[in-house]
Amino acid sequence: MSDPTGLGDEQPTIDPAVLRGLTEGRYSRRQVLKAAGAGALGISFSGFLAACGAAGTNPGNGGTTTGAAAVGSAQWWAKQKKTGTLDFGNWPYYIDVTNHGKSHPSLHQFTAATGIKVNYLENIQNNDSFYAKISPTLQGGQSTGYDIIVMTNGWYLTELISHKWLIPLDLDLIPNFKKYAGPLFKDPAYDPHNTYTIAWQSGFTGIGYDPNKTGREITSVRDLFDPKFKGHIGMMSDNTELGSLGLLSLGIDPKSSSRDDWNKAADKLKQQRPMVRQYYDQSYINALERGDVWITQAWSGDIFQANNSGYPHLKFVVPEEGVMHWTDNMAIPVHAKHPRDAVEWMNFYYQPKIAAEVADWVNYITPVPAAKPILLKDDPAVGKSPLVFPTPEMTAKAHDYYTFKDYDDFQAWNSTFNPIIQS
Amino acid sequence: MEQHVQPHHPVVALPKLGLRRRLAPYLLGLPAWAYLGFFFVVPLVAVLAVALETGNPDQGYVLTWHWSELTSTISQYHVQLIRSFQYGAISTLIALVVSYPVAYWIAFYGGRHKSTLLFLVLLPFFVSFVIRTLAWNFILSDSGFVLGTLKGWGVLPQTFHVLSTPSAVIAGLTYNALPFMILPLYVALEQIDRRVVRAAQDLYASHLVAFARVVVPLSAGGIFAGFLLVFVTNVGDYVNAAILGGPGTTMIGNIIQTSFLENLDYPTASALSAWLLLGLLLAIALYAWIFGTRRIQEYA
Numbered sequence: 001m002s003d004p005t006g007l008g009d010e011q012p013t014i015d016p017a018v019l020r021g022l023t024e025g026r027y028s029r030r031q032v033l034k035a036a037g038a039g040a041l042g043i044s045f046s047g048f049l050a051a052c053g054a055a056g057t058n059p060g061n062g063g064t065t066t067g068a069a070a071v072g073s074a075q076w077w078a079k080q081k082k083t084g085t086l087d088f089g090n091w092p093y094y095i096d097v098t099n100h101g102k103s104h105p106s107l108h109q110f111t112a113a114t115g116i117k118v119n120y121l122e123n124i125q126n127n128d129s130f131y132a133k134i135s136p137t138l139q140g141g142q143s144t145g146y147d148i149i150v151m152t153n154g155w156y157l158t159e160l161i162s163h164k165w166l167i168p169l170d171l172d173l174i175p176n177f178k179k180y181a182g183p184l185f186k187d188p189a190y191d192p193h194n195t196y197t198i199a200w201q202s203g204f205t206g207i208g209y210d211p212n213k214t215g216r217e218i219t220s221v222r223d224l225f226d227p228k229f230k231g232h233i234g235m236m237s238d239n240t241e242l243g244s245l246g247l248l249s250l251g252i253d254p255k256s257s258s259r260d261d262w263n264k265a266a267d268k269l270k271q272q273r274p275m276v277r278q279y280y281d282q283s284y285i286n287a288l289e290r291g292d293v294w295i296t297q298a299w300s301g302d303i304f305q306a307n308n309s310g311y312p313h314l315k316f317v318v319p320e321e322g323v324m325h326w327t328d329n330m331a332i333p334v335h336a337k338h339p340r341d342a343v344e345w346m347n348f349y350y351q352p353k354i355a356a357e358v359a360d361w362v363n364y365i366t367p368v369p370a371a372k373p374i375l376l377k378d379d380p381a382v383g384k385s386p387l388v389f390p391t392p393e394m395t396a397k398a399h400d401y402y403t404f405k406d407y408d409d410f411q412a413w414n415s416t417f418n419p420i421i422q423s
Numbered sequence: 424m425e426q427h428v429q430p431h432h433p434v435v436a437l438p439k440l441g442l443r444r445r446l447a448p449y450l451l452g453l454p455a456w457a458y459l460g461f462f463f464v465v466p467l468v469a470v471l472a473v474a475l476e477t478g479n480p481d482q483g484y485v486l487t488w489h490w491s492e493l494t495s496t497i498s499q500y501h502v503q504l505i506r507s508f509q510y511g512a513i514s515t516l517i518a519l520v521v522s523y524p525v526a527y528w529i530a531f532y533g534g535r536h537k538s539t540l541l542f543l544v545l546l547p548f549f550v551s552f553v554i555r556t557l558a559w560n561f562i563l564s565d566s567g568f569v570l571g572t573l574k575g576w577g578v579l580p581q582t583f584h585v586l587s588t589p590s591a592v593i594a595g596l597t598y599n600a601l602p603f604m605i606l607p608l609y610v611a612l613e614q615i616d617r618r619v620v621r622a623a624q625d626l627y628a629s630h631l632v633a634f635a636r637v638v639v640p641l642s643a644g645g646i647f648a649g650f651l652l653v654f655v656t657n658v659g660d661y662v663n664a665a666i667l668g669g670p671g672t673t674m675i676g677n678i679i680q681t682s683f684l685e686n687l688d689y690p691t692a693s694a695l696s697a698w699l700l701l702g703l704l705l706a707i708a709l710y711a712w713i714f715g716t717r718r719i720q721e722y723a
Contacts, residue, residue, distance in 0.1 A: 407479035
């Protein structure tokens with residue numbers, strides 16, 4: 001099969017069911033990445049420096065952009081040929097796995113159906129460090145070595161788009177996206193008309209809590225500001241998440257917020273700070289499991305995985321003020337060597353059967369709602385979960401993040417919310 | 424003829440040989456100097472120069488000799504900078520107090536088990552330092568086996584917690600520094616001639632006086648080496664604050680890391696690095712000035 005070079009082989013050689021049951025809650029994808037991100041920050045930093053030094057030293061990888069037609073236009077796409085190879089960069093633990101972590105059935109079926117071999121590389125640990133790694137290469141006009149990368153909507157994806165470092169997609173070549181993608185995933189604010197990206201998985205940032213500790217149902221963002229929970233409130237150290245929650249608490253839609261709104265939200269969050277236990281990275285889920293934190297900002301998939309790995313009492317709630325919806329997106333970086341193969345995979349992935357296989361393992365929100373009936377039959381626990389297939393009421397409360405206009409805009413946000421986290 | 428030439432020979436040849444001889448150590452040292460230049464001085468100057476640049480990551484940063492970056496960053500982040508030096512100093516001091524008896528005992532009473540004992544000191548290095556720090560999250564959790572038990576006995580109030588406090592960060596820094604303190608102390612103590620200690624006792628020094636007036640001064644080089652290794656690393660550390668800290672424990676390393684990697688604000692990160700470097704150099708100079716450099720040179 002497409003051999004998962006690199007990190008794929010590092011996965012422990014234990015039964016995947018055991019792996020999923022025992023370790024997933026503790027080391028979900030985002031946590032693994034932060035363990036390597038927040039934990040081994042030094043590594044990503046040195047990687048960054050190495051990448052800086054290495055930029056421009058690999059000429060000859062010019063890629064496929066030498067055609068006369070504009071890159072990404074219909075004529076350009078018409079000229080692209082299948083090559084039989086696909087270099088797919090993704091985050092750790094973010095696809096279906098069998099055979100002791102060595103094989104990914106969905107990729108295997110893809111190879112069987114199309115003859116395209118996949119080099120599946122779990123090299124993306126963090127949006128910021130991955131961006132730092134590939135941007136000097138892209139700046140130098142070189143191929144990153146990836147045909148597909150997966151990035152969360154946010155500043156770094158916005159940067160890739162505004163630098164024109166992604167190849168525009170021809171959605172006519174991805175009919176399954178048009179047919180099966182859920183409404184939440186079409187025409188997102190951060191990438192209008194899905195010009196450059198289509199969703200891989202997504203999730204909600206809402207509130208996670210331990211009902212035994214809080215002693216009551218949590219329904220509102222206001223509960224995160226309740227002095228009763230002083231010293232046991234968890235907030236996220238990701239300033240986009242923190243700021244967005246501050247805005248929601250004031251009834252402001254983050255997507256269309258102004259800098260005045262940001263300042264108001266920051267004031268509110270500053271008042272909350274003495275009650276906050278810690279501004280957490282992914283480790284908030286461990287703190288919630290251990291009982292250090294009673295109520296916290298939380299990612300839907302983490303709570304689902306915790307529920308299935310020994311903490312069934314933990315709850316995730318979509319607060320009445322709204323919930324933030326983030327999306328991890330597939331995109332093709334410029335100078336990719338096998339863009340046609342990448343598009344083949346995108347189309348293949350959006351089949352309900354394949355999307356169901358991946359969702360069954362990953363447990364985040366799949367962009368293909370039609371996967372639900374399949375999972376209801378194959379794995380009802382996942383199929384029934386509103387954290388994998390959100391209810392219409394949840395979807396109605398989903399908010400988009402603010403999309404930064406330029407670097408100054410991004411810095412203004414940073415300087416508004418970072419002083420709260422880094423006091 | 425020959426008599427005439429011979430006296431000339433050494434006169435002409437000797438200075439040549441002498442010049443070569445005088446240059447030899449420098450030539451032999453050349454690879455080391457080149458290494459230091461290419462891999463330390465050049466990157467250091469490059470990073471510090473970034474502090475004086477203005478711009479943004481989209482249009483690129485241009486060197487504009489923007490000196491006010493240095494003053495603006497210090498006015499914004501002096502709290503975290505001072506805090507880093509406090510945490511660094513406290514953790515170094517605790518590490519010294521804890522390590523000294525260990526190193527002393529191994530050096531003086533370790534006997535034939537010395538290498539085994541040193542191996543035990545080094546053993547934790549075989550586990551990643553991030554993992555070891557994370558482990559404290561479990562050991563010290565609010566209802567974990569330490570605090571949970573003590574709370575169960577009623578020794579501690581139910582709301583007591585250690586994690587997310589300055590104490591947790593300092594404890595983490597101290598814990599991770601112990602081997603770096605023990606090893607240089609051991610080397611210094613091991614080199615002390617036991618007869619000197621015995622001589623002091625022969626001259627009616629008590630055990631305590633011999634220790635304070637003979638052993639400690641003779642180990643000053645080891646103390647300085649340990650201080651350098653631990654203080655410098657701990658002041659710039661950001662992992663302990665990130666894993667064990669909470670609101671109000673952010674260290675300068677965390678700010679630099681965020682500025683560099685997340686905000687792509689290279690001038691701020693570089694300016695803060697410059698302040699950190701300056702502060703460390705001052706602290707080391709102060710130490711050397713107070714305790715004297717002679718012994719340190721002896722040790723080196």
